[in-house]
Structure formats: C-alpha cells, structure tokens
Amino acid sequence: MQVDQLKVKITAINEVAPTIREFCLVPVDGELLPFSPGSHVVVEMDGGEKTYKNAYSLLSDPRDVSAYRIAVRLQDASRGGSKFMHEQVTVGDELKISTPANLFAPHWPAKKHVLIAGGVGITPFMAYLPELERRGADFELHYLYRSSQTGAYRELLSKRLGGRYFDYDSLGGSRCDAVEVLSNRNLGTHFYVCGPESLLSTVQQVAADLGIPDSAIHYETFAAPKPGEPFEAEISETGQVIPVGAEESLLEALEAAGVEVPNLCRGGVCGQCQCKVVSGDIEHRDNFLSAQDKAAGQSIMPCVSRSKSPRLVLDI
Amino acid sequence: MRLAPKAIQTFRDDFTYSNSPEAIQRFPFPFPEDEYRYSVNIEPHTPKEGPGSAYEHLFDIDEHYLSEMHERALVLKEMPERCLSMPHMDLAGWDMVERVMVSLTEDYPQHFTLTRNGDNWRWENKLLNIDDSFTFGNTGTLPLEPMEYIGRQMQGDFTLLDQREGDLYMDAGIITCPADWSLAFDAGMSFSEWHGPVPMAKDSTIFERALKYLTAIQVGKPVRRLNWTMTINARMDTSPETYHRWGHERTTVTPENVGEKVYLRVELQVLDRMPRSNALLFSIRTYLMSLEDIVTNPVWAKRLHRVMKTLPQALIDYKGLSRYHTTVVDYLAAFDKAN
Ligand code: FES
Numbered sequence: 001m002q003v004d005q006l007k008v009k010i011t012a013i014n015e016v017a018p019t020i021r022e023f024c025l026v027p028v029d030g031e032l033l034p035f036s037p038g039s040h041v042v043v044e045m046d047g048g049e050k051t052y053k054n055a056y057s058l059l060s061d062p063r064d065v066s067a068y069r070i071a072v073r074l075q076d077a078s079r080g081g082s083k084f085m086h087e088q089v090t091v092g093d094e095l096k097i098s099t100p101a102n103l104f105a106p107h108w109p110a111k112k113h114v115l116i117a118g119g120v121g122i123t124p125f126m127a128y129l130p131e132l133e134r135r136g137a138d139f140e141l142h143y144l145y146r147s148s149q150t151g152a153y154r155e156l157l158s159k160r161l162g163g164r165y166f167d168y169d170s171l172g173g174s175r176c177d178a179v180e181v182l183s184n185r186n187l188g189t190h191f192y193v194c195g196p197e198s199l200l201s202t203v204q205q206v207a208a209d210l211g212i213p214d215s216a217i218h219y220e221t222f223a224a225p226k227p228g229e230p231f232e233a234e235i236s237e238t239g240q241v242i243p244v245g246a247e248e249s250l251l252e253a254l255e256a257a258g259v260e261v262p263n264l265c266r267g268g269v270c271g272q273c274q275c276k277v278v279s280g281d282i283e284h285r286d287n288f289l290s291a292q293d294k295a296a297g298q299s300i301m302p303c304v305s306r307s308k309s310p311r312l313v314l315d316i
Numbered sequence: 317m318r319l320a321p322k323a324i325q326t327f328r329d330d331f332t333y334s335n336s337p338e339a340i341q342r343f344p345f346p347f348p349e350d351e352y353r354y355s356v357n358i359e360p361h362t363p364k365e366g367p368g369s370a371y372e373h374l375f376d377i378d379e380h381y382l383s384e385m386h387e388r389a390l391v392l393k394e395m396p397e398r399c400l401s402m403p404h405m406d407l408a409g410w411d412m413v414e415r416v417m418v419s420l421t422e423d424y425p426q427h428f429t430l431t432r433n434g435d436n437w438r439w440e441n442k443l444l445n446i447d448d449s450f451t452f453g454n455t456g457t458l459p460l461e462p463m464e465y466i467g468r469q470m471q472g473d474f475t476l477l478d479q480r481e482g483d484l485y486m487d488a489g490i491i492t493c494p495a496d497w498s499l500a501f502d503a504g505m506s507f508s509e510w511h512g513p514v515p516m517a518k519d520s521t522i523f524e525r526a527l528k529y530l531t532a533i534q535v536g537k538p539v540r541r542l543n544w545t546m547t548i549n550a551r552m553d554t555s556p557e558t559y560h561r562w563g564h565e566r567t568t569v570t571p572e573n574v575g576e577k578v579y580l581r582v583e584l585q586v587l588d589r590m591p592r593s594n595a596l597l598f599s600i601r602t603y604l605m606s607l608e609d610i611v612t613n614p615v616w617a618k619r620l621h622r623v624m625k626t627l628p629q630a631l632i633d634y635k636g637l638s639r640y641h642t643t644v645v646d647y648l649a650a651f652d653k654a655n
Contacts, residue, residue, distance in 0.1 A: 003536025033535055036594035062592060063453075099535045102594045107480050108404035215481055264532055272532055 005044070005096045006032065008068070013091055016071060016152035017145075020120055021086055022059075025068045028094060032065045037127040038104035038220070041068065042266060044096040045084050053252075054081040055267050057194075057220075058100060059126035068097075071152060073120040080247070103270050104194070104220035106131070111188030113139040116181065116203060118195020119150035124220060125194065126153065129160070142166045144176050144199065178206040185212075193219040220269060221287055225249040228283065231307040235259065236278050236315050250302035250312075259316060261302060268304035275300050280312030321381035321427075321443055327493075328387070328561075333550035333604065339379055340609050344370045346542040346582050350622040352631070358529065361538040361586050370584060373423040374538065375416065376601055377471060381443055384471045384493070387552050391492035392468070395557060397500055399464050401476070401488035408476040408488060409462030410453055411590035412597055416466050441469055463488055472584075472601035475499070479594055482531055483507055488595075493552035493602050495545050495581060496636065501556070530587060533596060538588035545635045546644070547581045550604050569640035574647045575608035578640065580620070607647060617651035624648060625655075 008025035016022045026032075035058055045052040056070040072085040089095070104124055106113060113132060115125045122143060132139045141161060145151035147169045158165050168176040182191065182203070191212070193203050200219050207217050233242045233250060244253040251273055254261055264270040268286030277300050284294045286301035293299055300312070325332040335343070364371045370378075391398055401409055417439055420428040429440040435452040446469070450457040458465050467474050467490035475489035484507040491499040502510040507527050533539060547554055548565040569577055584601040611617040624645050632641050649655075 034591045035535070036592055039594075099537075100591070101532075101534050102479075105479065105594045108478070109402075109480075262532075264534075270532065271528060 003033070003099055005098060006030075008032075008095055008097055010089060010091055010093050010095065011067070013089070017147075017150045019074045019149045020071050020152050021074075022069055022071045022152070023085070023089070025070065025095070025097065026066065032068060033099060034065055035062050035100035035127075036102050036105055037062050037131045038106065038124045039100035039102040039127070040104075040124075040265070041070070041100050042098040043070070043085075044098075045081065045089070047080060047084050047088070050080065050248075052081040052084055053266055054085075055265050057104075057123040057127070059123040061130040062127050063130070071120060071123050073150065101264050101270075103265055104192070104218065106192070107190045107218060108135075110190035111138065111186060112190070113137060114181065114185070114189060114191045115139060115141045116144070116176075116191065116193045116195070116199070117141065118144045118193075118199040119146070120152070121193075121195030121199070121221075122150075122152060122157075123194075125192070128192075140164045140166065142168070142176060142181055144168045144170070144195065146170045147172070178202050179210075182206050182210055182212060189216065191217050193217065194221070197221055225251075225266070225304045226285070228306045229308075231309070232311045233307070234311055234313045236313050241311075244306070249304065250300070250306060254302060254316075261316065263303055266303045268301050271301075273301055273303045275302055276315040278313040278315050280307050281309040282306075282312070283308045320379065321377070322379045323382065324386045325380070325383045326387075327383065327550055327552040328390075331550050333380070333383065335605060335609050336379060337612075338368075340605065340612060342368060342370055342378075343603055343605050343610075344542060344582050344584055345610075345613075345616050345619075346544045347619050347623050350619060351626045352623045352628075358539050358541045361540040361588075370601075370603070371540075374419045374586070374588070375423070375470065375472075375599070376584065377420070377424055377427070381471055384552065385444060385469065388468060388490075388492045391553055398492050398555070398557070399467065399490040400499065400503060401461055401463050402504070405476055405478065405488040405593075405595065406455055406462065407453075408478070408590055408593035408595035408597075409455075409466075411592050411595065412474070412476065413462045413466045414452070415588065415590065415597065416470060444469060464490060470599075472599050474600070475598045476590070476593075477507075477596040477598055479531055479596065483527065484530060484596060486510055491555070494555050494600075495543075495547070495583065495602075496554050496556060496559075498556045530596065533587055533589050535589045535591045538586055540584060540586045543583040543585060545581050546637055547579045547604065548577055548640075550579055550606070552602065552604070566636065566639040569643050571643055571646065574640070574643050575611070576606055578607050578644055579604045580607065580610060607644065611648070611651050614651065617648060618655070621645065621648035621652040622655060 007028040009028050010023055011026050012024040014022045040055045040057045042053050042055050058068050059071055060069040072082050074086045075082045106128060117125050148171050154167060158167060168174045193200050200221050227246050230246045231244050233244055242253050242257045244250050251261060251263060261273050263273040268288055271288045277298055282297055282300050283306045285304045288301055289299060327333055370376045417430040421430040427443050431438040437452050438449045440447045455461060473491045473493055475486055477484040478487045486502050486505055489499045508523060551562055554562055582603045586599045588597045590597055610620060632638055
C-alpha cells in the first residue's frame with residue numbers, strides 16, 4: 001500500500017533557455033504515478049560528500065506516466081544543487097525522487113484562471129495547461145522573462161494558446177502592467193503567481209490596492225536555500241550541538257546529524273519543518289510564517305532560514 | 317484464511333445480521349488500554365496482524381459484502397441525495413475508481429478483475445455479477461458517475477475532500493452508513509466546519525495540527541485511525557435523516573437484552589491522497605459487533621468494561637450513550653470480577 005522514493009533515469013537533457021535545462025526522467029523499474037497540476041518532486045543528488053535535495057515542479061502532462069519532466073535554472077547563488085544538475089548530470093544517470101506532492105493546485109471551482117509566470121516559474125503552469133484544456137476551463141497566461149536568460153517554451157506557448165497568451169520579454173522592453181492584468185475581473189477569477197519574490201510582492205500589492213481577496217491569489221515561490229554565515233544549532237533536550245556550515249541549510253545539517261525533521265517542500269512553503277526556537281536570533285527566509293510569527297521569533301523553518309546569532313537553541 | 321462473502325443479511329427490520337466466529341476474531345477492537353483517552357491516533361496504513369486481518373489490505377472486503385451492498389442500494393433508492401459529487405470532483409471520482417479497482421484486483425483476484433488496455437478498461441466484479449467496459453476518464457461511458465459507480469461496490473462510506481487554501485472541503489461523498497452525521501449537511505464545508513466540537517479536545521490546536529497533517533498526506537502513503545461509538549441493533553444507517561427510525565431504540569435496552577441489542581460500532585478510517593486531483597479519499601469502513609459476541613473474547617470483555625466504566629460523562633453524552641451506559645457497564649462487570 002505504501003510508495004516511497006522512486007528511482008528514475010535521465011533519458012534526455014535539453015537547453016530550453018540560456019540558463020535553463022530540461023530533464024526527462026523515466027522510471028528505472030515499475031511505473032510513475034499520475035500527478036495533479038502544480039505538483040513538485042524533491043530530487044536527491046548524490047554529490048559525493050554532500051547530498052543535495054531540491055524541489056522542482058513537474059512540467060509534463062499530469063496524465064503522462066511514461067516520463068516526468070523538470071526544468072532547472074542555474075542559480076547564481078547556488079549552493080550546488082542546480083549547478084550539480086547543470087554540470088554533473090548526464091543522460092543515462094540515475095537519480096532518486098520523492099513521490100509528487102502538491103502545494104500549488106488549481107482552484108477548480110474558479111470561474112476563470114489567470115496564470116502569471118516569471119522566468120523559470122513557468123514550469124508548474126506547463127502542467128496546468130493540459131488539464132485546464134481538458135476541462136474546457138477559461139484561462140489566460142501572462143509570461144514575464146528576460147530572453148537573455150529565461151523564456152523557455154515561449155514559441156510553443158504562443159502557438160498553442162493564441163489569444164490567451166501574453167508575452168513580456170524585458171530584454172525587448174516589454175513590461176507587464178500588473179494593474180492592467182488584475183483590474184476589472186469578474187467575480188470568481190483566481191490568480192496564480194509563480195516566479196521571483198519581486199513578482200509575487202508586486203501582484204500582492206496591486207491585489208490589495210484593488211481589493212482582491214487573498215483567497216483569490218495563489219502563489220508558489222520556493223525560496224531555494226541560500227548560503228549564509230556558519231552557526232551552531234543546539235538541541236535543548238539533549239544538549240547536542242550541531243555545526244551548520246555556510247553552504248548548507250539548517251535542515252540539511254540536522255539531517256546529517258541524525259535529527260529527523262518532517263519536510264515536504266524544502267523551500268519555505270509547506271510549513272512541515274517548523275521548529276520551536278528557545279533562544280537565538282533568527283534570520284527568517286521562508287514564505288510560510290506570518291509577519292507576526294516572524295517577529296515573535298519563536299519558530300523557524302530550518303529548510304531555508306538561518307541564525308544571525310552564533311548559536312540557535314531548538315526545541316525539537 | 318480470508319472469509320468468503322455470505323448470503324444477504326439485513327441491517328433493518330428483522331436484523332438478521334450476524335458475525336461468524338472468524339469475523340469476531342478479526343474484529344478491529346479499538347481500545348489499546350484500559351482507560352479511554354482522546355487522541356488523534358493516526359498511523360500509516362500498512363498491513364498488520366497477519367493474513368486475513370482487517371488491516372491486511374488497503375480496502376477490507378469481508379463476509380458482509382453482499383449484505384452491505386444490498387443495504388446501500390436500499391438507502392440510495394429511498395434517498396438518492398445520500399450520494400453527491402460537485403462537478404469539479406469528477407476527476408477525483410476517477411482517481412477513486414482507479415485506486416479501488418487496482419487494489420481489489422491485486423488483493424482479491426478471486427472476486428475482481430481489472431483489464432486495462434490504455435484507457436479502455438474492463439471491470440469484472442464476480443460478487444455482484446458486474447462486467448463493464450468503459451473509457452477511463454470519460455464519465456459518459458459508465459452507467460453512473462465514477463464515485464457512485466465504484467462506491468456502490470465497496471463496503472463502507474466514502475468522501476472525497478478537495479484541498480484548497482490549505483483546507484479540506486467535503487465536496488463529494490457516498491454516505492449510507494454514517495454514525496449520526498449527514499452528508500447533505502456537511503457538503504461543501506471546510507475541515508474545521510464539519511469536524512465540529514469534540515469534547516475532550518479542548519485544545520483547538522489539536523485540530524490545527526490534524527489539518528496540517530492531513531493536507532500533507534502524500535500519494536502512496538495512506539494513513540488510518542479507528543473511531544468508535546455504540547449502536548442499538550445491527551443498524552448500519554444511523555443517519556440524522558432516518559433518526560425517527562432509530563433514535564427511540566436507545567430506550568429499549570434492558571439488562572436482559574443488552575448483550576444482543578447493543579453493538580460496538582468501529583470505524584476504520586483511511587485517508588489516501590488521490591494522484592490526479594490532489595483530493596483526499598476518506599474511507600470509513602464500519603464494523604458492528606454485539607456485546608454478546610465481544611465478550612466471547614475474555615481480554616476484550618475486561619478491557620471494554622474498564623473503558624466504559626471510566627468514560628467521562630461528556631463523552632457518554634457526545635456519543636449518545638446516556639440512556640443505556642449504566643446497563644452496559646453492569647453487563648460487562650460480570651466479565652471483569654477483579655475490577
Ligand atoms: S520543508 Fe516546507 S517549509 Fe520547510
């Protein structure tokens with residue numbers, strides 16, 4: 001009755017934009033599971049002394065169980081995960097992935113779906129499209145990118161979606177006016193944002209100004225864990241002290257020390273990894289805790305957040 | 317050995333329902349300790365207690381299969397609204413069709429066969445003499461909507477919960493043997509709305525934590541928990557809609573008939589993530605066992621006596637046992653002399 005990790009083999013790698021590579025994954029044995037649009041998998045990469053675990057959205061047709069496809073953008077401040085995928089992984093390699101989980105599902109009862117993608121944030125929407133089309137749903141896609149770096153699949157999307165596709169290449173000087181995109185929508189319109197933090201905050205700001213309720217705005221911004229200053233984590237109950245290096249996340253350091261913490265997204269979104277903090281000064285980097293929670297300083301999301309003080313005492 | 321379904325017995329009127337010795341032996345007795353304590357008690361739904369146990373397979377089919385399918389048909393004939401599915405739940409219904417057909421075929425090959433050729437599927441249910449061919453995902457090719465079609469072939473009640481904004485909504489269900497709750501009332505409600513107040517769960521964070529846990533259940537990792545109450549006579553359909561038929565039966569319990577009239581009603585609840593729709597399938601498989609049958613197991617008899625004796629008043633009231641609780645405790649005391 002239980003399925004855990006899946007073993008997959010890479011059968012193709014394509015450059016779909018200057019900084020984005022697409023990987024095609026097929027099961028080594030058995031079958032892949034169908035998934036719901038907006039799902040991601042956590043890919044485990046064995047980088048020798050270090051194991052990387054990064055979450056990537058599935059971009060293939062959710063009903064296609066012959067292969068999954070993911071796209072990886074080379075991050076400038078990468079701690080190695082995306083670099084590893086770009087530089088080390090080759091066709092024929094095997095990887096381990098989690099079963100798909102969904103933190104960004106379409107709101108199916110919506111009357112209209114407005115999708116807003118920034119850069120590599122196009123990926124979850126690639127999986128939305130076949131299902132929206134199958135249901136005959138009313139939707140449109142706004143795609144913001146800079147063609148010197150991103151903009152994957154844009155020709156294909158423009159052809160496939162026609163008048164429902166809106167293209168903004170900042171290199172070509174084309175800017176998206178969020179006020180225009182969000183204004184004068186009928187009741188029952190839902191908005192979905194996937195892309196950099198700045199895109200999300202713009203949309204949220206405009207939505208608030210226009211009086212659009214929070215419940216009509218859906219977003220997914222995985223904050224990939226970024227490096228920071230090294231610090232130490234202390235487990236209050238046992239007194240165990242765990243060093244956290246500059247390049248690793250607190251969650252990774254805990255796992256390496258044998259302390260299990262539940263987690264799903266490893267990107268500050270799902271809320272599963274929340275830990276209680278007894279003392280120390282937290283540097284919050286997640287999109288899960290409320291501003292209030294962050295100010296209170298009693299909880300941390302160890303998958304992305306770090307410590308500003310040399311030691312953080314955790315109650316796990 | 318797993319039990320073969322036996323001929324149809326009734327859960328109403330003359331109540332011919334009975335448990336064989338083997339069915340008694342595999343009853344999922346819900347009390348791990350002498351004192352009842354409220355807990356969320358969720359665990360992974362993995363096989364336990366060996367072959368033939370109620371926990372062996374994802375879905376448990378037992379000797380009451382034909383009786384329960386007959387009872388379900390009776391309820392739906394009289395009250396078709398006991399099954400409903402909102403339009404956006406169609407895909408979730410198909411997820412359920414696949415999950416059920418694939419598991420039953422693997423777990424009970426003597427009764428069920430699924431043959432797949434791309435999207436062209438053939439389903440044979442030998443117990444109900446069903447042999448249907450259809451196109452997977454195309455609702456027009458089934459005689460009924462997908463959830464109802466497969467729900468009428470499954471013991472236990474089912475709901476499909478849509479997950480939105482970190483909450484769960486009861487947007488589809490086939491509910492013909494509920495322990496006093498109504499699908500018509502709960503339909504479309506969110507988790508906190510339909511879960512309602514449970515005494516002893518004073519701390520509201522217990523629900524917050526439960527919701528967080530449920531929304532994070534992953535594909536291929538079903539979880540289960542047991543719940544229990546008591547029912548007078550072997551009545552499956554104790555719904556608010558039919559209260560006028562069973563409510564008064566609670567006053568009919570006497571020291572003479574308590575053993576045969578009072579049933580421990582156990583729900584094996586399973587939560588399973590549906591892959592295509594991201595809905596949660598919530599299955600509630602009900603087992604009814606008379607006190608008379610329960611006390612054939614001395615360990616259970618003693619344990620049930622202690623649990624009932626120490627049950628807090630708030631729970632006695634919440635579970636609707638007030639009228640006959642003392643009679644039950646007195647009856648069970650005879651099997652627990654030391655206490
Ligand atoms: S694992 Fe999801 S928030 Fe940390």
